[in-house]
Amino acid sequence: TTTTTSPSTNTESWGSRVGLILAMAGNAVGLGNFLRFPVQAVQNGGGAFIIPYLICFLLMGVPLLWIEWSMGRFGGKHGHHSTPFILDTMDRRSFWKYIGVFGIFTNIAVASYYCYLESWTMSYVFHSVAGTFAGMDQGQVASFFEKYVDVGVSTTGIPYEAVIFFLLCLILNTWILSKGLSGGVEKAAKIGMPLLILFGVFLAYKGITLQAGKEGALFGGSVGLNFLWTPQFDSLANPKVWLAAAGQIFFTLSVGMGTIQCYASYVSKKDDIALNAMSAGWMNEFVEVVLGSAILIPISVGYLGIDRVIELTASGGLGLGFRTMPFLFSQWGTFIGAFAGVAFFGLLFFAGITSSLAMGTPWMGFMQDEFKWTREKAALSFGIIVLILGLPTVLFFNEGVFDEYDYWAGTVSLVVFALAETILFAWVFGMTKGWKEINDGADLKVPSFYKFVIKWITPFLLIFVFVGSLIGPAG
Numbered sequence: 001t002t003t004t005t006s007p008s009t010n011t012e013s014w015g016s017r018v019g020l021i022l023a024m025a026g027n028a029v030g031l032g033n034f035l036r037f038p039v040q041a042v043q044n045g046g047g048a049f050i051i052p053y054l055i056c057f058l059l060m061g062v063p064l065l066w067i068e069w070s071m072g073r074f075g076g077k078h079g080h081h082s083t084p085f086i087l088d089t090m091d092r093r094s095f096w097k098y099i100g101v102f103g104i105f106t107n108i109a110v111a112s113y114y115c116y117l118e119s120w121t122m123s124y125v126f127h128s129v130a131g132t133f134a135g136m137d138q139g140q141v142a143s144f145f146e147k148y149v150d151v152g153v154s155t156t157g158i159p160y161e162a163v164i165f166f167l168l169c170l171i172l173n174t175w176i177l178s179k180g181l182s183g184g185v186e187k188a189a190k191i192g193m194p195l196l197i198l199f200g201v202f203l204a205y206k207g208i209t210l211q212a213g214k215e216g217a218l219f220g221g222s223v224g225l226n227f228l229w230t231p232q233f234d235s236l237a238n239p240k241v242w243l244a245a246a247g248q249i250f251f252t253l254s255v256g257m258g259t260i261q262c263y264a265s266y267v268s269k270k271d272d273i274a275l276n277a278m279s280a281g282w283m284n285e286f287v288e289v290v291l292g293s294a295i296l297i298p299i300s301v302g303y304l305g306i307d308r309v310i311e312l313t314a315s316g317g318l319g320l321g322f323r324t325m326p327f328l329f330s331q332w333g334t335f336i337g338a339f340a341g342v343a344f345f346g347l348l349f350f351a352g353i354t355s356s357l358a359m360g361t362p363w364m365g366f367m368q369d370e371f372k373w374t375r376e377k378a379a380l381s382f383g384i385i386v387l388i389l390g391l392p393t394v395l396f397f398n399e400g401v402f403d404e405y406d407y408w409a410g411t412v413s414l415v416v417f418a419l420a421e422t423i424l425f426a427w428v429f430g431m432t433k434g435w436k437e438i439n440d441g442a443d444l445k446v447p448s449f450y451k452f453v454i455k456w457i458t459p460f461l462l463i464f465v466f467v468g469s470l471i472g473p474a475g
């Protein structure tokens with residue numbers, strides 16, 4: 001038997017239910033929704049992707065949301081706010097604590113490349129205001145990006161610009177984390193999420209209504225939308241498409257890392273989780289499926305054509321928006337163009353920061369609870385570790401380090417953790433107790449067939465995805 005540490009002196013909590021849902025939605029809604037989803041869709045055949053994606057959402061995403069939220073609240077009841085000890089409260093065998101520690105490191109590893117991506121959005125807000133893109137043609141916009149990430153030879157005028165913005169971004173994250181949950185993370189989400197929806201709806205409208213021959217566009221918005229949304233049933237037979245779909249669902253919902261557990265551990269004992277989990281999860285899907293598919297692809301396809309977009313996403317996928325969008329904006333004139341650039345990259349920035357803050361929470365909770373570190377010390381140590389682990393993604397971007405992180409930390413690790421926690425929840429803790437935890441205080445009647453799904457379908461799909469990921473990369 002293991003001894004549990006004394007319930008913590010950690011007194012953080014969420015300010016309000018709205019704040020909690022926005023923070024959780026902010027956690028989920030991120031660069032994954034706007035940059036990763038469209039690129040995954042393009043790489044996996046457009047319409048071919050949508051069906052496995054939706055199936056993975058319903059059979060793995062939704063169950064994992066309920067599992068993670070209820071585990072988190074359960075751990076919080078016992079005074080724990082970090083994954084190792086939250087898992088420990090469900091089963092005392094020390095194996096689960098190691099799984100929890102693995103989860104903390106996954107968060108740190110994902111943050112290490114994610115914060116770099118986030119720092120691009122900061123830099124592009126700056127360059128939009130500075131008018132850097134005004135008057136550039138499509139080729140110049142694309143090569144600006146290539147120079148930017150080729151750190152050593154940056155010709156953007158600022159030496160080591162990519163490193164500087166990465167640092168700034170980490171400082172900002174550390175500072176907000178040090179302000180705590182309701183005073184920092186929740187506030188950031190309350191400001192960021194509404195702005196993001198506002199900018200998002202505006203840009204989605206521009207994407208959908210794009211017209212061939214107007215504003216320099218070659219194709220209308222419907223060309224890209226049809227490409228993305230025409231379902232192809234034969235894709236169901238392709239394992240590669242399934243892996244990519246499952247990976248995207250985990251990434252976008254932020255499941256399989258323990259972040260949700262940590263957030264949910266601050267929910268009070270009697271509060272609902274069933275409905276809250278669905279509110280945040282479906283808000284994420286709305287942003288991903290509606291806004292995420294109406295902006296980047298229709299606009300990029302409109303200006304470059306489907307073939308060129310496929311070609312661009314094959315090499316350095318996540319950079320697509322940085323290579324194309326500033327050109328579109330510059331078509332709208334200096335002033336409106338600058339405004340649109342700030343709106344788009346600002347949107348990405350808000351989406352990104354509310355997610356990277358979430359990645360800091362498991363480490364923060366662990367240090368505060370188990371080592372009695374102060375918030376400031378915990379936040380600072382997170383910033384420093386992410387800086388050290390993140391620098392290789394900045395300095396060796398062109399050598400593919402960034403994509404390696406995205407594959408191992410951002411895809412494979414999530415599947416491993418998700419599989420472990422599902423077994424813990426449904427088989428070790430047991431579905432009878434588990435089902436009670438999910439429904440305790442629920443403001444939503446959870447369909448009872450999900451009891452069956454969580455025990456028999458989710459774990460086996462996860463095994464299938466895991467084995468598949470060993471056989472070959474999802475990309």
Ligand code: PHE
Binds near residue numbers: 028030032252358
């Ligand atoms: N869900 C976030 C996104 O879509 C990424 C994320 C993953 C955040 C894991 C927290 C934990 O960008």
